[in-house]
Amino acid sequence: MSVTAPETRAAAVAGGWGTPRRRRGRVREGLPLGGFSGTSLGLVVLWVSLLVLLPLAAVVGKAFGSGWGDFWSAITNRENRDALVLTVALAVGVALVNAVMGTVIAWVLVRERFRGSAVLEFVIDIPFALPTVVAGLVMLALYGQDSPIDVNLYGSRIGMFVALLFVTLPFAVRTVQPVLIDLDRDKEQAAASLGASPPVVFRRIVLPQLMPAMSSGAALAFARALGEYGSLVFISSAIPYHTEFASVIIYGKLQEQGDAPTQQASALATVLLLASALVLVLLDLLQRRMARHG
Amino acid sequence: MTSFLARRRRVAATVAAAAAVLVGVSACSSSSGSKTVRLVAYSVPKPAYDALAAAFGKTSAGKGVDVKGSYGPSGAQSKAVLGGQKADYVSFSVEPDLNALVKAGKVAGDWNTGPTKGLVTKSVVVIVVKKGNPLGIKGWDDLIKPGVKIVTPVPSTSGSAKWNILAAYEHTIAEGGTPAQASEYLKQFFAHVVSRAQSGSQATQQFLSGTGNVLISYENEAIAARQAGKPVDYVVPEQSVLIENPAAVTKSANKSAKAFLSYVESEAGQEIFVSKGFRPALAGAKIGTVAGANDPANPFPTPAKLITVESLGGWSKVNDEFFGDKGISTTLEKA
Amino acid sequence: MADVLTAPANRPAPPAANAGREPIRRTALGLRTLAVGYVGLLVLLPIGVLVYQALKPGLSLFGDTLTDPDTVHAYEVTAIVAGVALAIDVVFGVAAAVLLVRYRFPGRRLLSAFIDIPIAVSPIIVGLALILVFGPDGWFGSFVQDRVINAQPGMILATVFVSLPIVARAIVPVLEQAGVEQEQAAASLGANAVQRFVRVTLPTIRVALVYGAVLAFARCLGEYGAVLVVSGRIEGETETVSLRIGDLFDSDLNTEGAYALTLVLMVVSIAAIVVGSIIRRKRL
Numbered sequence: 001m002s003v004t005a006p007e008t009r010a011a012a013v014a015g016g017w018g019t020p021r022r023r024r025g026r027v028r029e030g031l032p033l034g035g036f037s038g039t040s041l042g043l044v045v046l047w048v049s050l051l052v053l054l055p056l057a058a059v060v061g062k063a064f065g066s067g068w069g070d071f072w073s074a075i076t077n078r079e080n081r082d083a084l085v086l087t088v089a090l091a092v093g094v095a096l097v098n099a100v101m102g103t104v105i106a107w108v109l110v111r112e113r114f115r116g117s118a119v120l121e122f123v124i125d126i127p128f129a130l131p132t133v134v135a136g137l138v139m140l141a142l143y144g145q146d147s148p149i150d151v152n153l154y155g156s157r158i159g160m161f162v163a164l165l166f167v168t169l170p171f172a173v174r175t176v177q178p179v180l181i182d183l184d185r186d187k188e189q190a191a192a193s194l195g196a197s198p199p200v201v202f203r204r205i206v207l208p209q210l211m212p213a214m215s216s217g218a219a220l221a222f223a224r225a226l227g228e229y230g231s232l233v234f235i236s237s238a239i240p241y242h243t244e245f246a247s248v249i250i251y252g253k254l255q256e257q258g259d260a261p262t263q264q265a266s267a268l269a270t271v272l273l274l275a276s277a278l279v280l281v282l283l284d285l286l287q288r289r290m291a292r293h294g
Numbered sequence: 295m296t297s298f299l300a301r302r303r304r305v306a307a308t309v310a311a312a313a314a315v316l317v318g319v320s321a322c323s324s325s326s327g328s329k330t331v332r333l334v335a336y337s338v339p340k341p342a343y344d345a346l347a348a349a350f351g352k353t354s355a356g357k358g359v360d361v362k363g364s365y366g367p368s369g370a371q372s373k374a375v376l377g378g379q380k381a382d383y384v385s386f387s388v389e390p391d392l393n394a395l396v397k398a399g400k401v402a403g404d405w406n407t408g409p410t411k412g413l414v415t416k417s418v419v420v421i422v423v424k425k426g427n428p429l430g431i432k433g434w435d436d437l438i439k440p441g442v443k444i445v446t447p448v449p450s451t452s453g454s455a456k457w458n459i460l461a462a463y464e465h466t467i468a469e470g471g472t473p474a475q476a477s478e479y480l481k482q483f484f485a486h487v488v489s490r491a492q493s494g495s496q497a498t499q500q501f502l503s504g505t506g507n508v509l510i511s512y513e514n515e516a517i518a519a520r521q522a523g524k525p526v527d528y529v530v531p532e533q534s535v536l537i538e539n540p541a542a543v544t545k546s547a548n549k550s551a552k553a554f555l556s557y558v559e560s561e562a563g564q565e566i567f568v569s570k571g572f573r574p575a576l577a578g579a580k581i582g583t584v585a586g587a588n589d590p591a592n593p594f595p596t597p598a599k600l601i602t603v604e605s606l607g608g609w610s611k612v613n614d615e616f617f618g619d620k621g622i623s624t625t626l627e628k629a
Numbered sequence: 630m631a632d633v634l635t636a637p638a639n640r641p642a643p644p645a646a647n648a649g650r651e652p653i654r655r656t657a658l659g660l661r662t663l664a665v666g667y668v669g670l671l672v673l674l675p676i677g678v679l680v681y682q683a684l685k686p687g688l689s690l691f692g693d694t695l696t697d698p699d700t701v702h703a704y705e706v707t708a709i710v711a712g713v714a715l716a717i718d719v720v721f722g723v724a725a726a727v728l729l730v731r732y733r734f735p736g737r738r739l740l741s742a743f744i745d746i747p748i749a750v751s752p753i754i755v756g757l758a759l760i761l762v763f764g765p766d767g768w769f770g771s772f773v774q775d776r777v778i779n780a781q782p783g784m785i786l787a788t789v790f791v792s793l794p795i796v797a798r799a800i801v802p803v804l805e806q807a808g809v810e811q812e813q814a815a816a817s818l819g820a821n822a823v824q825r826f827v828r829v830t831l832p833t834i835r836v837a838l839v840y841g842a843v844l845a846f847a848r849c850l851g852e853y854g855a856v857l858v859v860s861g862r863i864e865g866e867t868e869t870v871s872l873r874i875g876d877l878f879d880s881d882l883n884t885e886g887a888y889a890l891t892l893v894l895m896v897v898s899i900a901a902i903v904v905g906s907i908i909r910r911k912r913l
């Protein structure tokens with residue numbers, strides 16, 4: 001059994017999230033963690049895990065540092081609240097679009113071989129490799145004031161939505177693709193031979209099998225879109241109550257003098273972290289339930 | 295087999311050592327030699343300081359000196375230096391940002407006793423409009439007409455914002471109005487503000503990118519934009535505030551930094567500032583033609599009513615009165 | 630079992646098309662158009678326009694921006710920050726992957742989840758988190774003042790944080806696929822852990838490791854938000870290429886310069902994935 005290229009890419013892109021447990025000689029055995037090698041490995045991993053966990057804990061700590069009241073007022077303040085709502089709405093929208101389009105693209109890549117599909121494969125990876133500031137300016141070049149096609153989305157929510165679609169493109173595609181590749185065609189052929197039309201086959205047989213991958217791709221897109229900064233900040237004018245989004249507020253507060261802004265920034269950050277965590281945890285639960293039933 | 299393994303181990307060890315060295319080196323590379331001037335400044339004078347550093351490098355005192363600049367919103371930069379960012383030469387938009395450093399013991403208390411009283415540049419608050427002034431803005435009162443969208447930074451981080459708000463408020467008083475009327479004007483002014491820029495130059499960038507249709511900024515920033523070929527015009531309103539930007543060397547500054555400050559305050563340095571659109575702080579400095587000004591031959595007209603912070607009681611009083619927790623601006627902004 | 634990766638996907642045969650079933654073909658064509666059109670409009674068109682905008686002012690201006698001393702400094706800073714971060718990523722990635730797949734210990738699931746956290750964290754929040762820990766009011770107080778935040782170590786930490794999962798996640802599936810048989814065989818022949826790792830594990834994961842490293846490098850190279858927060862914006866010292874692009878755009882009002890440098894960074898990033906693909910394909 002060999003690992004195919006898109007799978008590796010998918011794993012790297014999607015971080016291994018939600019790739020449904022596959023049939024791979026699933027003996028989850030392993031060596032006990034003793035001895036020099038195990039310990040040193042463990043130490044390495046521990047040290048770096050601290051690099052991730054402790055600072056995040058500090059954020060949550062700071063958010064609640066002056067009490068629940070300050071936390072609550074920081075996130076219900078009209079400006080912050082509007083920004084949070086916009087951020088979440090954009091992220092949900094992007095997740096949904098990606099769930100659909102990601103599946104379409106993955107389907108086309110896997111089931112339809114055509115000239116240029118290799119190019120398509122390659123192009124899909126580009127947004128993942130691009131620095132966010134590059135993505136931001138790329139968007140501005142086409143959709144900003146100096147747009148050669150006379151489309152000006154600067155300072156608009158649509159512009160922000162398009163920028164987010166750009167950076168989240170690879171996620172859903174790369175989670176659905178490996179599943180499609182490994183899909184057992186027997187059931188589909190059986191259904192077709194019984195007279196089911198292709199759309200029905202897709203809807204009743206294929207789609208349910210793709211759901212875990214689609215939802216994990218959507219969840220990743222959601223999490224990414226929630227915290228996006230570099231690609232959004234150039235096309236958004238960050239106008240309060242209109243195009244201001246969460247990460248730009250957090251950044252602004254970090255520049256302000258005094259301690260209260262830092263606390264507010266931490267409060268907003270905590271909300272974003274919780275939202276991402278919630279979505280990913282729900283996803284994990286959902287997939288485990290689906291795995292049990294499928 | 296042993297040599298193979300030994301080789302591999304050596305490679306791994308070398309890589310690890312190299313990584314450690316790199317981290318160490320990068321940590322050390324931020325140490326200052328006596329020929330490095332760490333400059334921490336507000337956002338808009340970057341082109342001017344770039345030119346000043348180049349010219350300074352050609353003088354005998356400045357030979358081989360490396361000016362490492364850091365630019366950002368005035369308040370945020372002050373906060374950074376307070377928080378430990380190394381600085382030899384600091385240049386802020388408003389005096390309170392420098393005073394914070396004096397209070398923290400980073401800058402000597404006699405910074406403002408020199409020939410230019412610690413100032414390096416002056417300017418006035420102007421109204422920047424799109425080329426051709428399509429809205430026909432002539433002064434402050436035009437700004438609260440319907441359809442006007444004002445771009446100005448936020449006072450919590452930006453020095454430019456403070457100058458702008460001060461000018462907006464005080465212009466009413468200068469016209470003969472009462473504080474109540476001035477407050478009312480400022481309230482309407484805020485209602486027309488559409489931006490959330492953190493610094494003067496960010497506000498300029500937002501305006502140039504298409505936010506709003508009017509920008510309040512420094513005269514030098516308007517001139518700089520025009521020098522950069524941007525399609526803008528600016529109006530020097532009849533009432534404005536005299537902008538005075540302080541700079542100083544820190545207590546830990548080296549000789550090169552002190553020499554740089556002297557250069558900046560000298561005739562030669564001031565001339566470079568002037569060429570970039572700043573009004574000089576040195577009395578008697580030569581003002582030639584300034585490209586980009588409304589009238590290059592007479593680049594720095596005096597507004598009919600020029601308000602100074604001194605006449606308002608000094609920055610400490612003004613900062614509290616307007617931008618303190620219960621300040622006029624702070625309260626009205628939230629309204 | 631030297632290489633376990635095959636580059637061309639084992640694609641299933643095209644669907645048994647019933648000749649004459651026009652609706653299917655039309656749907657297939659429609660889907661294809663949709664997919665290609667979507668990706669083309671979303672990705673290729675803006676990139677093409679950026680190339681146009683960057684080169685429009687002329688090649689000499691393009692060259693000027695790229696050789697500007699501040700920009701050259703930015704290249705150096707980026708090389709250091711991305712290089713060191715990548716080294717740390719690789720060491721951690723390999724260690725974590727091996728640990729996750731080959732060992733069992735309580736909390737393995739938890740570790741797997743922790744490694745993935747950076748994907749879900751906003752870069753600005755990463756910066757905020759690091760400031761809270763290493764900043765002037767942080768846990769280390771004035772001891773680390775100015776040695777971490779506003780300095781390169783801080784930027785390295787921020788970059789490591791955001792790119793941490795990439796290498797590990799590239800290696801894990803390969804390790805899982807490979808199975809423990811070979812390593813067990815080696816162990817039974819008397820090889821110790823290091824030998825097993827070097828002679829058996831490493832060759833197995835080599836290609837995935839390289840690919841993961843390439844992707845991680847592209848990520849390190851391009852990090853913007855997290856580095857923006859912890860950098861002191863010090864020219865020649867804490868300004869990476871990404872930050873320089875932002876500065877060119879915001880402070881210098883130099884839109885042409887910003888686009889020019891963006892093009893360079895974009896080309897480098899795309900080259901990275903091209904290189905990765907080539908390496909992977911060559912290993913067949």
